[in-house]
Amino acid sequence: MSPHRSAGLRRRAATLSLAATLAAVAMTPVASATPAPTTAPAIAPTSPGLTAGTxxxxxxxxxxxxRAAGQVAESIAPEPGGSVVIGMIQSRQVVRVAQDGAVRVLATMPLPPDGGTTAPxxxxxxxxxxxxxxSGAVYFLYCAGQGGLTGIWQVRRSGEPRLVVPLPADTFPNALVIDGKRDRFMVTDSAGGRIWQAPxxxxxxxxxxADPALAPSAFFGANGMKIHDGAxxxxxxxxxxxxxxxxxxxxRSGRAxxxxxxxxGIDDFDFTGRGSxxxxxxxxxxxxxxxGADGAHETLLDAKDGMQGTTAVAVRGHRVFVTNGANLAGNDPTLxxxxxNRR
Structure with missing residues (x-):
């Protein structure tokens, strides 16, 4: 079996496992969480030049x-003052986590009539x-496999979410970015291998x-997204x-x-503030x-540090927030x- 095919099968098995896991967990309200004290050439996974970096x-x-209540942390939006907003996949909720670890539910999305089985x-x-x-407005993505539900939603003070931008039912909206320079939303579509924009x-x-570099080869294509240095x-x-x-x-977009x-299996990412x-x-x-800027990479945190199905990272100044969804392995989703330390 060729290495390419082997890798494809591993990706397929992992995604099928995720689908089974998502379908198996009961869609119950979130329970109280417990606070704790032009294509470039292929680059080798590691490089000696990385040893003196961040x-x-x-x-x-x-x-x-x-985890049993569906608290699978997927995404992070830092807020002034040290709190963060997090999207929870299985419980279909948006929550705010305070600096002391206290969790408050901001919005809960309803199941579509078919239970979401048509979601891509x-x-x-x-x-x-x-x-x-x-301005402080909080937005989130909902993938429901149904028109009128799939799209960009806004959290309102009443707790009743408002649909701001509908997206086609066959999209899997994944990352949401606000392009303040052009007053627009940008959304990755993991199923269609596209990036959408909306006012x-x-x-x-x-x-x-819809650059080919965004397309999936089996299941998930474009996933995480950031705007950085004119791109x-x-x-x-x-x-x-x-x-x-x-x-x-x-x-408009140029060529990827x-x-x-x-x-x-890369998910979300963020820039450290040191170039690219x-x-x-x-x-x-x-x-x-x-x-690194040359594409070489090295592991900073892994299972021994508590990483379990790592989903997102957000850098704000000297603080780095990381979510673990524990989707495919483990049972301890965390923030x-x-x-x-930029050395």
Whole structure:
């Protein structure tokens, strides 16, 4: 069996396992969580030049979530003051975690009439990406496999979510980013291998990029996304890549170039503030890795540090937030906090 086919089968098995897990967990309300004190050439996984780079210190668990209640942490949106907003896949909820680890539910999405079985790829409804605007508004993505439910939603003070941008039923909206410079939302579609855009004021979405570098090879294509240095960067889970798509003056997309490879099962990522250096969450492997500007990478955190199905990372100043969904392995979904040491 060729290495390519073997890797494809591993990805397929992992995704099928995820689908089975999502379908098996009861969609119950979240219980109280427990606070805790032009394509580039392939790059080798590690490089001697990485040894003197950014490190993480004082790594600790901020909160343990309740796996049995569907608290599978998927995404992170930091807020001023140290709290974060998190999207919970299986419980279909958006929660806020305070600095002391206290968890408050902001919104809960209803199951679609069919129970979410028509949702692309995983066959169950899920809350995925979250984002916070400069004005403090909280938005999130809901994948329901149904028109009128799938799309970008806003959390309102009443707790009743509002649909801001509908998306086609066959999309799997995954990462949500606000492009403040152009007053628009940007959304990765893992099923269609696309990036959508829509006005921040709401309305119809259009495809911003359907570059082949975003396409899935088996299940999940474009996944995590960030805007950095005049470009949109996106991860591709199936291909294990990070791609950079330049943004033209008129806001349109240029041609994607692959900037990092061999990141199998990559989910979300963020920039450290040191040029194009990246911290990336490898979901299947349960790792947090550092990716240099040349695409070489090294592991910073793994299972011995508490990584279990690592889903997202967000950098704010010297603070690094990491979520573990414990989807494919383990049973301890967490929000972790670390200090960024830029050496």
């Amino acid at each position: 490190r993480l210190d004082n790594v600790r668990v901020l909160v343990h979530f309740d 790829v995983v066959g169950t409804a899920a809350v995925t990406g979250v984002a916070r605007s400069d 921040l004021s709401g309305g119809a979405a259009t495809v911003w990029s 949109v960067w996106a991860s591709n889970s199936d291909h294990g890549t990070i791609v950079r798509i330049p943004v033209a003056r008129n806001g 170039e692959v900037r990092a490879t061999q990141l199998e 250096e990246i911290l990336a969450a490898l979901n299947q492997a349960g790792k947090l890795v550092r990716v 972790m906090l670390a200090e960024l």
